[in-house]
Amino acid sequence: MEISNLDAAIAATRALGHPARMRTAAMLRSGELCLCQITEVLSLAPSTVSLHIKELKRAGLVNERKDGRWVYFSLADDEHARRWIEPAMAAVEGDPQLADDLSRIAELRRLALVDLCSLGYEAAKAKLEQQG
Amino acid sequence: MEISNLDAAIAATRALGHPARMRTAAMLRSGELCLCQITEVLSLAPSTVSLHIKELKRAGLVNERKDGRWVYFSLADDEHARRWIEPAMAAVEGDPQLADDLSRIAELRRLALVDLCSLGYEAAKAKLEQQG
DNA sequence: ACTACATTTCGCAATGTTACAAAATGGAGA
């Protein structure tokens, strides 16, 4: 089953053509993330975010790395992926929504995944501050 | 009513994320075209093609130039449009479907618009050959 | 084996997209 250049290009543009997925791609530029981190920033149900990421993977823009219970997603780095991700990221450079997302991600990275995923952001943050 | 970088990027990627619209953009690289020429190549209803082009215009990727009864469409050439069209065209370089479209467009350009639009390709071609 | 839990898949409702035909729009020429 061959995938033509046209089909691959359509898949990539469609994948980026949704705010949740464009924002996800932008977040992943800062490094790999697991589902619950992305879910927290997007404020969507985990099942919904999982489907969005599936679409990004299907388009060849995102890779996954499984580590026990967690799955870490990262931007693909081959020619096809770079061809689409670079102009997209250049185009959204400086967008306030994405800047917010990135600073949110920076906060989230300071929290233990096991707390963030199961307790949610507020509780995980409280726990971190309590423990020093 | 401001349009953010994110919204503009989503509009552009969504616009290119459909075969009819990606093919239209590729055809327009060879120069401006009117609706009936694009319709002939895509084999879709004129009303459908009109909507696809409207989407490309809305995304800022295509301009129009009215000349009497006809409307000529062309690729936009500003920073926003080039940012999306160039990688897209590089990505689909060499795709057989698009190569077919381009050679079809080259044929169509030899026909009088008034014949192609009202009579269709076969009849317009017959008329051209008859007249020399 | 059992429990806990991050992620995925499934079922379903709401919404958006895509296609066509038919009617409306508007410019060109009689």
Add this chain to the structure above:
DNA sequence: TCTCCATTTTGTAACATTGCGAAATGTAGT
């Protein structure tokens, strides 16, 4: 003014996407 006709808009049906909650999957630790 009247007709012709390229294009656009409208109405509508089929289909795809997006979202959620609930159930399923699979791994870690007890």
